[in-house]
Amino acid sequence: MWNRPRFDLKVRLTLRVAAITAACFAAISAYFLIAADRDAHARIDGIAAIVAKSLELQQGKIQWLPGPRSDFPNLDPVAAYVMTPGLCLAFRGASGEMLQRFCSGAPAPASPPPQAFAAFYRSLFDPGREAARPVTVRGAKLGEIVVSVDPAVRTAEAWHDAGRLTIALAIALPLLCLLVYAALARALRPTRLICTGLERIAANDLTARLPPFDLAELSAIRDGFNHLAESLDNALAERSELTRKLIALQDDERRHLARELHDEFGQSLAAIRALASSARHTAAQDCPALLSECDGIARTATGMMETLRGALFRLRPPDVEELGLVASLEGLVAGWNGRSRGETRFTIQFDGAFETLPAAISANLYRIVQEALTNAAKHAGATKVGVQLTMAGEEIALAIDDDGRPGDASSKSGMGLLGMRERVAALRGRMSFDVGPNGGSALRVVIPLAATEPPVLEHAA
Structure with missing residues (x-):
């Protein structure tokens, strides 16, 4: 059995897709936060311009109509139209003193932003930045309009927008990972066939072949695998044929050696036994002292013949x-x-x-x-x-x-x-x-x- 990798390829690719998706969501969130900050600043700049223009009209009307001028600046008429939660309107005189100021209250948010997000948001943006527009009549600067938004309100709005993206990410990311994993599992299913084929090759089963695959990369692996298996099979067949010929030649040599031993050594040992028997017959009549030596020669020849029979049996067994x-x-x-x-x-x-x-x-x-x-x-x-x-x-x-x-x-x-x-x-x-x-x-x-x-x-x- 092949050693399995520490990390599954499908899991690894799915995690990479999840990381890329999370990075994309983070980039989209940053884009929306930047765009929302720009829109907020553009909105208060526009409000400052409208209010400044209204005060200029007020001053012009006062100059053309008789009566006292103590009601300038009057922010009430315009405040009713431009005020939003957390918005502050103020008129700063030419000498720098604040002559009039209106601020609308803001309801407490249902889900206040975390302190970490509030600190992060305030470090990147300036939610309390003021927008100032001068009020000029006939070239003379009477003062300026100052518009600002409560930083807590801006931070809560940013957290509300970011929270919606976070919820979307929490829902979409697991679903995307599941779909990606399923798609990868289906696409990589043929790798099981490849592993099975490699295991059969490792077990010396060179008859294994892979079927065609839909993916071009896997088809290239299939062509290489089948070519390798066919080449190994042919090489093994040639080796087996050569081995068979060598074994047949070895068996022929054994048969030849068996014939030589039987014809040469067998006859020589039989002759030795015959001579030992004849010498024993002669010694029994003329020299009885040699009887033991003759018997020893006969026993030795008999033992050698038994050994020779065993060797001949191993060299040339029964058919x-x-x-x-x-x-x-x-x-x-x-x-x-x-x-x-x-x-x-x-x-x-x-x-x-x-x-x-x-x-x-x-x-x-x-x-x-x-x-x-x-x-x-x-x-x-x-x-x-x-x-x-x-x-x-x-x-x-x-x-x-x-x-x-x-x-x-x-x-x-x-x-x-x-x-x-x-x-x-x-x-x-x-x-x-x-x-x-x-x-x-x-x-x-x-x-x-x-x-x-x-x-x-x-x-x-």
């Missing part, structure tokens, strides 16, 4: 194609039980019909079992060795367990294990050699019965 795999393996196990003289007990079990196996699979399975039994008995020092051969579906499973030394270096890295791996690779199978559940060693081999067409992974809807 598996004629006897069948089951009979050949039963004979192999029986031979090991006979040679071990009770020191090691060998058992074998079969599950399935092995009569129709191809000759190449049968011969290689026999060699694998033969080498595994040799490793278990001679190198691992096992006292119990169990062989189980099972045919299920389109695969053959071989399991060999022993109670020997699992850490034995010669059994794990020797030429015997290498030969078994080569035979399994030639059959496009899988092999593992590990410590058994109850100690000892556990050899597992899985061999497909026949090659199949490369399957295509189903496209996820």
